[in-house]
Amino acid sequence: ETGVTQTPRHLVMGMTNKKSLKCEQHLGHNAMYWYKQSAKKPLELMFVYNFKEQTENNSVPSRFSPECPNSSHLFLHLHTLQPEDSALYLCASSQGSGTRAYEQYFGPGTRLTVT
């Protein structure tokens, strides 16, 4: 199943680096999401884009900057990260309206390590 793809799958970066995570969905959805999954913590919703408009920003530090150029692509730009930002970053998408808008489909994630 390649409905939602994420690149890179693994990333190691220093605290002064700038990098970007990419997510692409091939499901015709209109909403896209970024989540952070740290060890021993629940999945945390970071950002939501619905029809390319950002509708949720759950108090995420400004060193994480999302970008949604169209309904199929979502980026997470990273700069001056901290070691505690090391985690699995998951992208998801859903239909933008209707009952199935509540079903999110996830990508495989990017395992980020900040050194």
Place this chain on the structure above:
Amino acid sequence: AQKVTQAQTEISVVEKEDVTLDCVYETRDTTYYLFWYKQPPSGELVFLIRRNSFDEQNEISGRYSWNFQKSTSSFNFTITASQVVDSAVYFCALSEARGYSTLTFGKGTMLLVSP
């Protein structure tokens, strides 16, 4: 605020045993959606089921069944005749009904099925 509690951190069973994963939720909304996701070691969250708050019918899909009880705010998941391939982390989640999905996840239950 919404909350999802999965009290079982880890469950170990032997193949062919039945196992039930518990999920208790809190919400002030009258309309909401409940979900179960499976996360195998590969990391990708796999959508299993969505249940609407106004539909308390239980559902069965092959070896999987779900018991939704509004009176106790529970949405439990049973795997019948477990198999080694069922080994994964299972997440219960809740979404408000605001036109797009805003999933609140529990901490997950790790299921280990041994041969």
